[in-house]
Every structure is written in C-alpha cells, then in structure tokens.
Amino acid sequence: MRRLAARSLVMQKFIELALPKLTPAQCGEIHGALRRVLEDVMSVMDDVTLPGAYHAAFLDKTNEMLRALEKRQADEA
Numbered sequence: 243m244r245r246l247a248a249r250s251l252v253m254q255k256f257i258e259l260a261l262p263k264l265t266p267a268q269c270g271e272i273h274g275a276l277r278r279v280l281e282d283v284m285s286v287m288d289d290v291t292l293p294g295a296y297h298a299a300f301l302d303k304t305n306e307m308l309r310a311l312e313k314r315q316a317d318e319a
Contacts, residue, residue, distance in 0.1 A: 257307070261314055269315035273308060280304050 264272070287297070 257310075261310060264314060266315045269311045273311040273315065276311070277308065 261269075284300075287300070
C-alpha cells in the first residue's frame with residue numbers, strides 16, 4: 243500500500259508540473275486519447291470482480307484528469 247501511495251504521489255506531482263506546459267491542442271489530443279484508453283480499461287474491469295471503492299476511486303481520478311485537461315484547453319483557447 244505504501245508503494246502504491248508513493249507512486250501516486252509522484253505521478254500527481256508530475257501531472258501538476260506538466261499540465262501547465264501543455265498547449266490547448268495538446269490538451270485536446272491527450273483528452274481524447276486518455277478517454278479512449280480508459281474506456282478500454284473500464285471494459286476489461288467489467289470482466290474482473292473489483293471492490294466498489296476501487297471503481298469509485300478510478301472514476302474519480304479519471305474525471306479529475308479529464309476535467310483538468312478540458313479546463314486547460316478552455317483557459318488557453
């Protein structure tokens with residue numbers, strides 16, 4: 243659990259540093275690609291029994307990332 247938390251922290255800090263450097267066009271491209279990839283992941287997750295808390299956390303983080311990309315794209319457009 244500690245290893246997962248540490249990895250999550252590093253990834254979150256990377257996102258916070260990298261997101262402001264992206265252009266609106268890059269945010270749009272990443273948004274579309276991320277949505278497609280995560281939809282594929284969700285379809286695989288449907289075939290595996292996972293706790294509800296996992297699904298909730300996954301969807302929360304997914305929506306957070308997609309909203310951040312949308313905001314960045316709109317702020318700079």
